[in-house]
Amino acid sequence: xxxxxxxxxxxxxxxxxxxxxxxxxxxxxxxxxxxxxxxxxxxxxxxxxxxxxxxxxxxxxxxxxxxxxxxxxxxxxxxxxxxxxxxxxxxxxxxxxxxxxxxxxxxxxxxxxxxxxxxxxxxxxxxxxxxxxxxxxxxxxxxxxxxxxxxxxxxxxxxxxxxxxxxxxxxxxxxxxxxxxxxxxxxxxxxxxxxxxxxxxxxxxxxxxxxxxxxxxxxxxxxxxxxxxxxxxxxxxxxxxxxxxxxxxxxxxxxxxxxxxxxxxxxxxxxxxxxxxxxxxxxxxxxxxxxxxxxxxxxxxxxxxxxxxxxxxxxxxxxxxxxxxxxxxxxxxxxxxxxxxxxxxxxxxxxxxxxxxxxxxxxxxxxxxxxxxxxxxxxxxxxxxxxxxxxxxx
Numbered sequence: 001x002x003x004x005x006x007x008x009x010x011x012x013x014x015x016x017x018x019x020x021x022x023x024x025x026x027x028x029x030x031x032x033x034x035x036x037x038x039x040x041x042x043x044x045x046x047x048x049x050x051x052x053x054x055x056x057x058x059x060x061x062x063x064x065x066x067x068x069x070x071x072x073x074x075x076x077x078x079x080x081x082x083x084x085x086x087x088x089x090x091x092x093x094x095x096x097x098x099x100x101x102x103x104x105x106x107x108x109x110x111x112x113x114x115x116x117x118x119x120x121x122x123x124x125x126x127x128x129x130x131x132x133x134x135x136x137x138x139x140x141x142x143x144x145x146x147x148x149x150x151x152x153x154x155x156x157x158x159x160x161x162x163x164x165x166x167x168x169x170x171x172x173x174x175x176x177x178x179x180x181x182x183x184x185x186x187x188x189x190x191x192x193x194x195x196x197x198x199x200x201x202x203x204x205x206x207x208x209x210x211x212x213x214x215x216x217x218x219x220x221x222x223x224x225x226x227x228x229x230x231x232x233x234x235x236x237x238x239x240x241x242x243x244x245x246x247x248x249x250x251x252x253x254x255x256x257x258x259x260x261x262x263x264x265x266x267x268x269x270x271x272x273x274x275x276x277x278x279x280x281x282x283x284x285x286x287x288x289x290x291x292x293x294x295x296x297x298x299x300x301x302x303x304x305x306x307x308x309x310x311x312x313x314x315x316x317x318x319x320x321x322x323x324x325x326x327x328x329x330x331x332x333x334x335x336x337x338x339x340x341x342x343x344x345x346x347x348x349x350x351x352x353x354x355x356x357x358x359x360x361x362x363x364x365x366x367x368x369x370x371x372x373x374x375x376x377x378x379x380x381x382x383x384x385x386x387x388x389x390x391x392x393x394x
Contacts (some may be wrong), residue, residue: 019115020244025282030117031120038066040330044291048080048299052211054088055081056303058291065280076288078273078298083253085265087216087308093271095304095375097251098297100129100152100237105247105275106180106290107154107385108239109335113282114177115160115170124159125241131383135231138305138374139221142228151384152184153389158391165262167391175334175387180290181345184383189346192370196362197354203314204356210318212311221312229257245283247290248274281330293346294379295324297300301375302351309369316356347379 011099016024033040043064050056058078062071080095083090093101104127115122130153137147161165175181203340207214224231233256239249250272256263275293283372288296299322310317325348351370370376 018116018119019112019122021113021282023116026113026117029282030334030336033331034336037239037337040334041066042291042328043247044289044295044326044328046292046295046299046324048074048296048322050301050307051302053307054086054304055079055088055091055211056300058296058299060288063278070278070280072285076292078288078293078296080296082304083265083267085256087213087220090271092335093251095297095301096131096133096254097237097249097271097298098293099149099375099378100131100235100251101249101275102180102290102293102297103152103154103184104129104249105293106236106240107156107174108179108241108247109245109277109290110172110178111156111170112241112244114174118166118170119164119376120160120162120170122158122160122241124349126157127239128155129153129237129239132282133233133234133235133374135233136224136228137377138280138372139224139231140309140368140372141221141225141231146377146381147372147374148381149383151386153388154319155388155391159177159393160387160391161314168389171387173387177335177342179328179330179333179342179344180294181340181385184330184378185385186341186343187382188344188379190380191346191348191377193350194363194366195350196359197319197352198359199316199318199356201316201318201352201356204311204316205314207217209311212307212309214311217308219311224237229259229261232258234311236331242274245281246274246286247279248272291326291328295326296346297375298347298349298373298379299324301373302349302370305373306353306366306369309365310355315365319352319354321352327367343379346378
């Protein structure tokens with residue numbers, strides 16, 4: 001009798017958990033959002049401190065739902081840096097890697113959740129991402145070149161016992177429900193506030209300026225001016241679904257230039273991290289959410305853009321903090337209101353900067369760097385997204 005009860009309990013548990021997702025909790029969440037749209041209102045936040053050069057550290061202390069703040073007992077932390085080939089130290093994932101992770105994580109979770117809702121089994125899922133970006137926009141060398149991504153392709157590989165039609169229909173549907181896919185595919189309103197403190201120190205004139213090797217920077221800019229194709233880059237990311245809302249991504253490197261000038265920059269030990277979703281969104285909160293990873297990409301990119309341009313101009317840069325708060329209405333994700341986009345509605349950025357120059361000069365400089373940040377541009381202006389799917393049985 002005890003054995004029979006145990007088998008029945010195990011069968012019930014297996015029926016309730018599909019792809020690591022609690023289908024009963026998923027149904028309750030969708031029903032709650034439909035019954036009370038206020039529960040779908042989320043505000044995601046990030047706080048980022050610039051260290052030096054291209055290196056920053058971010059914390060994600062909590063989020064708001066329906067106006068109530070939920071603090072994490074232990075905030076999530078993420079680093080951001082540029083690879084050595086882009087004048088960083090390679091100590092952490094770069095801004096492009098964080099954005100590709102956010103896209104892949106969001107699409108994977110949307111796919112898995114709606115598979116669970118439809119009773120479809122996902123045994124394995126991987127997304128390979130690649131995005132094209134021209135660094136002339138970041139460097140401010142050609143006003144005709146947008147700083148952000150021009151095109152991003154997401155290739156999904158799924159192992160499932162379900163039919164090709166079921167998986168392809170699900171994949172098509174998930175593209176329209178993914179919050180970060182919607183954010184990058186549309187224009188999001190970015191609002192900026194600058195908190196400026198003037199530095200009393202002298203202008204920077206040495207070979208190393210707040211962690212930036214000015215000789216390498218000048219050489220890079222000169223090479224791009226002479227041969228613009230060197231600014232054309234393709235960045236790569238690979239994300240593996242870990243079950244439930246957990247996704248582990250890595251940034252293997254990037255390609256620079258084209259044709260005979262092609263240079264392939266690859267890391268022997270790619271940087272990466274695991275993202276998750278908070279309990280309110282049925283995750284285990286073991287890592288930053290996809291929505292938070294996107295804010296990390298933007299904050300890291302602003303820091304890099306500001307740091308590099310300050311070094312190039314000899315502007316003393318003593319401190320730079322970037323805080324973001326973004327609003328998302330998950331009625332779009334839950335597909336209960338066709339008038340609501342699944343993505344961010346607006347994102348507010350507060351930048352504290354201590355730098356050399358007058359307040360007016362620093363403010364104009366920050367307006368320049370925020371407008372030339374590739375990841376912020378990728379959010380403020382629509383990026384062309386394309387998708388592909390390969391489905392195989394177990």
